[in-house]
Structure formats: C-alpha cells, structure tokens
Amino acid sequence: MHTLVSATSTSCKRFSIFLLALLLSGCASQVSGPLRFDDSMKSRGQSGRIDIIVLHYTASTKPSALMTLTNRDVSAHYVVTDDKPPIVYRLVNEDKSAWHAGESSWYGKTFLNQRSIGIEIVHPGWTKNSNGDKGMPYSDTQIAAVIELTRDIAKRNNISPENIVGHSDIAPMRKIDPGPSFPWKKFAQAGVGRWFDEAAAAKYEANFIRTGYPDAGWFQKQLKRVGYQVPESNYFDAGTLAAIGAFQMHYRPDRVTSRPDPQTAARLMALPTTGSGL
Structure with missing residues (x-):
C-alpha cells in the first residue's frame, strides 16, 4: 500500500513539473515589448490600393449635399463647393473606402469603391434632353480647385490619366454625372485626364462620312478597349x-x-x- 501511494505521489509530482514546464515555455514564447519590423526589403508583387478617381456632381445645393453625404449611407472622400473661393471638405480619409461609386466597372474592374477616390462637386445637375443644352456651367474657380485636388491625388497615388473618370463612365446605365458641361478637355490640357487626338479624329471622321460608321460589334470592341463595360451582343x-x-x-x-x-x-x-492623348 505504501509503495502504491509513493508511486502515485511521484507521478503527481512529475505531472506538476510537466505542467509548470509547459507554462514557462508558453511565457518564454511571448514577445517582450512591442513588435519590431524591418522595412529594408520590399516585394515587387504589389501595387497601390487606389488607382481610380471618380468625379461626381451633387445635383443639389451645398447644404443639402453636405447633409446627405454626412448623414446617409452614401459618401465621398471630398466635396468641392461652389463658394467663391471654393471650399474643399474632406469627409472620408483616403485610407478608407467611401460609398460613392456603387455598382460600377472600369477596364473590367468592378465595384470600384474599394479602389477609388470619390470627389463630389456642388452643382445643380443636368437633365438629359434633345435640344443640346449642356446644363449649368461650372465656374472657373471651382474647376481650378477640382483640377488642383485631382492632380494632387493622382500624383500621390500614381493614378494614370485614363483612370480619372466620371460617374457616368463607370456606371453608364445608371448615372449621368458630372454631365456634359464638365470641361474634360480642360482637365486633360492641365495634365489631369485623357483626351483624343483631334487631328487623327478629323481624318477618321471624314472617312466614316464617306463609308458610313462601323457596326455595333466595332463600337463594342472600341468602347471596351478604352475602359467601358459593354455587352458583346453585336447590336x-x-x-x-x-x-x-x-x-x-x-x-x-x-x-x-x-x-x-x-x-x-x-x-x-x-x-x-x-495616356492623355494630347
């Protein structure tokens, strides 16, 4: 009986020592103090998270736009007002996603909120019509502020000219902003955005007037080539x-x-x- 008790006692002591060793081992494996990071090496397999800038108009006044963009489930990183001089509100930090693009596509990339910066421009909006009216013009001071802001964002994030677009470009079935009064050519001339080769376009146009414009399949391929999402229906x-x-x-x-x-x-x-095309 004494032998059995001694054996049991010895086993308990050994088990206790084992548990203590495990505990000490666990403590030893914990990091003492803050983690240390070595940034001396970088992977080539990476790119910036932000590669698109999307321009919008608010289709409202400044107070209404700010109320909507700060109190509802829609947002933008920046709002450029129609004040003189314009005020630039930063509503969402660039390291966070703003809810501005919705269902969208550009060069095959979809749902662009996660990879884009949204800029809302205070403007009354435009109603599509057949009389050629482009809607209310943007003021020169407001456009100058938008150009400066867009250029700064594009430079910091290495965003190429073809990826500076309107909401209508990335969601043509749903959106028409920033509308036809937005001066895209002026943007491209300022080095912010893309434009076409006007001399080449004049020659192509003369040829298409003689021969007729291409079929639906051609338009679909060309629109897709420059970024738009289109069906491949051939009509x-x-x-x-x-x-x-x-x-x-x-x-x-x-x-x-x-x-x-x-x-x-x-x-x-x-x-x-x-590229810019200019």
Whole structure:
C-alpha cells in the first residue's frame, strides 16, 4: 500500500513539473515589448490600393449635399463647393473606402469603391434632353480647385490619366454625372485626364462620312478597349447605347445623343487606351 501511494505521489509530482514546464515555455514564447519590423526589403508583387478617381456632381445645393453625404449611407472622400473661393471638405480619409461609386466597372474592374477616390462637386445637375443644352456651367474657380485636388491625388497615388473618370463612365446605365458641361478637355490640357487626338479624329471622321460608321460589334470592341463595360451582343442594345452616351458626355459634350454616328466613331478611334492623348 505504501509503495502504491509513493508511486502515485511521484507521478503527481512529475505531472506538476510537466505542467509548470509547459507554462514557462508558453511565457518564454511571448514577445517582450512591442513588435519590431524591418522595412529594408520590399516585394515587387504589389501595387497601390487606389488607382481610380471618380468625379461626381451633387445635383443639389451645398447644404443639402453636405447633409446627405454626412448623414446617409452614401459618401465621398471630398466635396468641392461652389463658394467663391471654393471650399474643399474632406469627409472620408483616403485610407478608407467611401460609398460613392456603387455598382460600377472600369477596364473590367468592378465595384470600384474599394479602389477609388470619390470627389463630389456642388452643382445643380443636368437633365438629359434633345435640344443640346449642356446644363449649368461650372465656374472657373471651382474647376481650378477640382483640377488642383485631382492632380494632387493622382500624383500621390500614381493614378494614370485614363483612370480619372466620371460617374457616368463607370456606371453608364445608371448615372449621368458630372454631365456634359464638365470641361474634360480642360482637365486633360492641365495634365489631369485623357483626351483624343483631334487631328487623327478629323481624318477618321471624314472617312466614316464617306463609308458610313462601323457596326455595333466595332463600337463594342472600341468602347471596351478604352475602359467601358459593354455587352458583346453585336447590336446596339441598351447597354451599348448607354456607353455611347457616356462616351459622348466625356468626349463630345456638345451633342449627347446616345446614338452612333461618324464623329463619335472617329473620336473613339482616336482615343488612346492609355495616356492623355494630347
């Protein structure tokens, strides 16, 4: 009996020592003090999280826009007001996603909130019509502020000109902002955005007037080449016509018909896939 008790006692002591060893081992493996990081080496397999800038108009007054963008489930990183001089409100830090793009696509990338910066411009908006009215013009001071802001964001994030777009470009079936009065050519001339080769476009247009504009399949391939999401139906369906309208608002704002024609085909053909085109 004494032998059994001694054996049991010895086993308990050994088990206790084992548990203590495990505990000490666990304590020893814990980091003492803050983690230390070595940033001397970098991976080549990486890119910036932000690669698109999306421009919007508010279709409202400044008070209404700020109320909406700060109290509802819609937001933007920046708001540029129509004050003189304009005020730039930063509503969302650039390291966070703002809810401004919605269902969207550009060069095959979809749901762009996670990879874009949204800029809202206080403007009354535009109602699409057939009389050629482009809507209320943006003021020179407001556009100067938007150009400066956009240039700064693009430089810091290495965003290429073709990825500075309007809401209508990335969601042509749903959106028409920033509308045909937005001066995209002026942006491109300031080094912020893309434009087409006007000399080449004039030659292409003369040729298309003689021969007729291309078919739906051609338009779909060209629109896709320059970033737009379009069906590949080989006919002028609603999605293709909406993309044509978005292209016209950006590159032929004097006449937005959402219909194919020689001039639209020529400007589309003269638009580079990348770069400013100027």
